[in-house]
Amino acid sequence: MSEKLTESITFKCTDVEKIRLERIARSRKLSLSELMRNAGIDIIQEVQELLNCLQAEFDLTTDTRDMRESFDFELTASPKLIDVTPTKTTGTKKAQLRDQLSLIATPMN
Numbered sequence: 015m016s017e018k019l020t021e022s023i024t025f026k027c028t029d030v031e032k033i034r035l036e037r038i039a040r041s042r043k044l045s046l047s048e049l050m051r052n053a054g055i056d057i058i059q060e061v062q063e064l065l066n067c068l069q070a071e072f073d074l075t076t077d078t079r080d081m082r083e084s085f086d087f088e089l090t091a092s093p094k095l096i097d098v099t100p101t102k103t104t105g106t107k108k109a110q111l112r113d114q115l116s117l118i119a120t121p122m123n
Contacts, residue, residue: 023054 027035039049 019051023050 035049036046039046042049044052
């Protein structure tokens with residue numbers, strides 16, 4: 015059973031690139047559309063395999079909020095953890111040392 019192709023994609027290329035692609039398609043006994051579709055399918059499969067390999071290794075998830083198709087995917091990082099450790103205010107140590115030095119450096123009569 016062949017799938018119904020309903021979407022079309024147009025892309026820009028130079029005249030030389032178009033001629034070369036048409037020649038390649040003819041040598042493979044394909045139309046230019048079939049050649050480019052096969053190239054696109056190869057790229058999609060390559061990216062999906064890469065995502066599958068990286069998903070566990072780098073804790074990546076697939077984002078499918080846009081539910082037009084079940085195979086939509088987007089590379090996203092896992093949610094970041096928020097550090098709730100209180101931050102130190104800077105400069106207080108120097109101020110305390112100055113206060114201590116001022117006590118020592120007071121002239122004695």
